[in-house]
Amino acid sequence: MGSGYLGATHAIGMALLGHDVVAMDIEKEKISLLSSCELPFFEPGLGELLRKCMESGRLRFTTSYDDTVEADIHFVCVGTPQLPGSLNADLRWVETAFTELARRICSPAIIVGKSTVPTGTARRMAEIVRRHSSDPRVEVAWNPEFLREGRAVEDTLKPNRLIFGVESPHAEKLLRAVYRPIIERGCPVVVTDCTTAELTKVSANAFLAMKISFINAMAKICEATGADVLPLTEALGYDDRIGRRFLGPGLGFGGGCLPKDLRALCACAADLGLDDVALLIRQVDSINLSRRHRALVLGRELLGGTYVGKRVCVLGAAFKPNTDDVRDSPALAVGVAAHAENAHVVIHDPVAMNNAKRAHPELEYAETIVEAASEADLVMLLTDWTEFIDMDPELLSTTVRSRNIFDGRNALTPERWHAAGWNYRA
Ligand SMILES: NC(=O)c1ccc[n+]([C@@H]2O[C@H](COP(=O)([O-])OP(=O)(O)OC[C@H]3O[C@@H](n4cnc5c(N)ncnc54)[C@H](O)[C@@H]3O)[C@@H](O)[C@H]2O)c1
Incomplete structure (x- = not known):
């Protein structure tokens, strides 16, 4: 349930372990892309594995809850973003997923939460399941996920630990069976209650x-x-x-x-x-x-005290390298703040441009580093992609208006930039 960064990766991982997998999402466009072997997000190495799983016939995608009913084990991988105007997590998607599943399941299946949730959520979901399921044997377990975007393939196939939050020996047995090849390769398993499992993540x-x-x-x-x-x-x-x-x-x-x-x-x-x-x-x-x-202040200092009317090249939109995820991205936050101070901001990112454009259509985007830096008064390196770290200061000197660089990730070699005549701050 849920075929985003976590769910799609988990579904592919499960199919690679040899299971028959149905992956569901409420977003039609996402499911249509996945069904035609295309990832709706960037993740190194995952596209190839998706194709392999689809060819094997062990993985299919759907937008219908009804297609998932017959599973022995359900993994809930839906989003748990911050509730607007509050510090709390918004659990509406988790609640819907558990409710919709519980209404339909009429066999002794297990519903396993993988989403990251506040402690006590599993207990609440167990109540929802008790209220809505016609089979009293349906159980809730929690198996938090530790994968990192950019390394999701390795983290899914070779996790450094598995956490099973279970309330019965049956649930533990089923989870051990599902992950057997990984456990047999020596991955440690911590078996605990659901509340502790939630809190580990x-x-x-x-x-x-x-x-x-x-x-x-x-x-x-x-x-x-x-x-x-x-x-x-x-x-x-x-x-x-x-x-x-x-x-x-x-x-x-x-x-x-x-x-x-x-x-x-x-x-x-x-x-x-x-x-x-x-x-x-x-x-x-x-x-x-x-x-x-602080990044904004240092940039302003490099510009001589104001962003007004200055051209600022922002390198990076993703929240970290090797992903196209721009959720709560520090790079975009700084770009937006410079724009709010009336700078002319031009952003470049190797893979996150479409997501960034959707989130911030008010900013300008450029297809290459050189294009983004053209006539810039300030270059800001805000996500440490390798191509930014490897930039040639001599080459960039020929395109900018002023040689000012802010290194937001302490990623560059200052001596190289000083030698090429740049004002460097980090
Ligand atoms: N992204 C990561 O690297 C990562 C790692 C570990 C844990 N997590 C946790 O995993 C959860 C999901 O994160 P994500 O990054 O994959 O989010 P995401 O937004 O990429 O994916 C969530 C998906 O759930 C779908 N969805 C929502 N309600 C649904 C429903 N009722 N039925 C089916 N699908 C539904 C959405 O359409 C969306 O595609 C979060 O709790 C997150 O904290 C994420």
Whole structure:
């Protein structure tokens, strides 16, 4: 249920494991693309696997709930975005999916939530199922997903852990059977209750977010004291209790998962009266968002104090490289903010342009880096795609109006840019 980034990838993964899979979505256009072997989103390596599964006959797509009724196991992979005007997750799609399934299933199937949800959701879904299903043996389980966009194929076929939130030995047995080839290859399995399973995913995301915001907090201290956050990061990273990964000072995190999961956790902690926990999580979010404002300020400084009438080339629209996902993208947020300050913003991204145009038709888009940088007063590298990191400063010098570059990801080699006569800020 749900054939977006998570659901389509999971369906393909399940078919590759040898299961017969029906993948459902309420969006007709998405299902029509998938049915003709086309991915509705960008994910390296996944298109080829989709074709392989369709050829095998083990995977098909539908928009009808009725086509899914006969399954032994149902995975709910629908979206759980932030509720507008609130920190909470909007669970209406999860509720609809469980309700529609429960109304139709009349055999002892299991409905497994994979969407990332606040704790207590599985318990509520079990009540919905009890209320609507004619078969009292229908069960609810939770099996949170840890795949990363851009690496979804590897993460799905070779996950580093499987979490089974179950309320009966039967549900555990069925999940173990479904994932058998992966478990036999040595993937660890943590079996727990549904509430703990829900929380494993949310806390993993909160921890990763906290690591990014922690190093950005240190970046703020470095800026205020004249220290250098890059050697500091390197020095911290050598300590294997800390580790180098996710310790990247810069424009911070975004996307369809980390920010909204963090906010839902904050709301959950506040509802539970755990104000100190809510405060910790809120600060992680707030430090992260402050980096977008800081990027805007540094860009303005490079422009001599104002964006008004200046041409700004924004490199990056996706929230991170190797995806076309622009949900809560820091790059787009900075581009939009510069536009609001009356800059003429031109954006280029290797794969996320269509999604960005849909989200922000008011901005201008260019097909190449050089076209986007043409006559620019400022170039802003905001998503660290390899092609941006590899840009030639000499070549770019010939197209811009002024050689000002803001490196929002600490991704460039400043010496190269200085040597080519650029004003470089990061
Ligand atoms: N994208 C990721 O990398 C990732 C990783 C781990 C977990 N998650 C979690 O997975 C969930 C889905 O995320 P996503 O990125 O795939 O979102 P998405 O928006 O790409 O996909 C969600 C899909 O669900 C469909 N849908 C909504 N209601 C439906 C219904 N009643 N029946 C069938 N389909 C329905 C939508 O049309 C949409 O295509 C979220 O909870 C997210 O936090 C996502």
